[in-house]
Amino acid sequence: MDSNYVLKGDEFMMKGDKALKGSAFGNIFGSKGERAEKALELYKSAATQYKLGKKWEKASEAYQRCITCDQTLKSGETGDFYVESAKAISNVNKAESIQFYEKAIEHYASENRLDNASRYKKEIAQIYESEFEFHLAVKAYQEAADFFQADGKRTSEYNQMRLKVAELSTLNASGDLIAAIKIFEDIGDKYMENKLTAPSAKELYFKSCLLYLCNNDSVGCGIALERYLDKDPSFASARQYKFVVNLIKAVDNNNVQMFSDECFEFNKIIPLDKWKLNVLNKIKESMQPLQQVEDGGFR
Known part of the structure; x- marks a missing residue:
């Protein structure tokens, strides 16, 4: 069945090439635009058949020939x-x-x-x-x-892209943790300006705290916590807040066992995603380089 689609695609491509080139007689009476318009429809048909036949390279080539036609027609479909x-x-x-x-x-x-x-x-x-x-x-x-x-029309999409920048930049050895913290804080602050998005600010402040600790700055983490509480007093009752407070204590005392225990207990209540596990791994490695946090477990 796939071969039939491919054969039909080849046929449409040949007809498209012929239509675009035209004939000596046809070129006298037919304009270049008319030839391009006819060829365009044939190339689109070819692309459809190739896709049905799973010949992706040929389908892509057919669309590229559509571009050639569109540049003649100037119909704005090149993109x-x-x-x-x-x-x-x-x-x-x-x-x-x-x-x-x-x-x-x-x-x-x-x-x-x-x-x-x-x-x-x-x-x-x-x-x-x-x-x-x-x-x-x-x-x-x-x-x-x-x-x-x-574009100025899709603020939520803009924020989502910035959050991806913050999250993924921390996965690189040369990632800028301070810049990532600033993004999390900035968007968290903006979330607090709207009642509908305010509850989501806690998660971003939580991520900022983890990055402070990942950056070997437990003092900065404590100061940031106070700042977040000023902006969102309800953060004080969140499990994330209590978790961070205990992590700061563990880090300051270089108490790896306490750090592991806190992570283990928190993970039982609020499962840690891969990003947080990665950051917690890095924090623990800085306390005890040879011991890593296993995915999903901290004992």
Whole structure:
């Protein structure tokens, strides 16, 4: 069945090439735009057949030929065809898909379609993240945040991109912990300005505290805790607050057992996600380098 789709795709591609080139007689009476319009529909049909046949490279190539037609027609779909080309090739070649997404973003930005530019910059960031290329993911998420900010319509998306920057930057050995703390604090403060988002501020303040400890700054962590309490008095009754207070004590006393016990007990009540486990690992390693916190357990 797949081979039938591919054969149909090949047929549409040949017809598209022929339509775009035209004939000596046809070129006299038909305009270049008319040939491009006819070829465009044939190339789109070819791309559909190739996708059904799971021939992703050919589908991507068909969309690239659509771009050639669109540049003649000037119908403003070049960016969209780059995206379709990227989506098709991403099934077999992530690196090449990123190149096409970048070209799409360039077109969207030049056309003031910042919503699309930000969306596909985010897509690039997610690809890098899935490939564990965290330094490239951080850069792409920051660029996505810049697009969302410039667009000025989707504040929540802008904040989400900045939070990804903060989280992923801490996974690199050279990650800027102070910059990540500032992002968590800044967005946490903004959350406190709205009753609907205020409850979410605790989580960001909690992450900031963990990063202070990860940065070997228990004093700064204590000062930050007081500052967070001034902004959100309800934080004092949160388990995260009590947990951080006890972690500070463990770190100041270099008490690895106490640190492990506190993590173990907290994890039983509020399961720690991978990001927090990673940060706690780093804190514990700084206390006792040869002993690591196992994923999901602290004994």
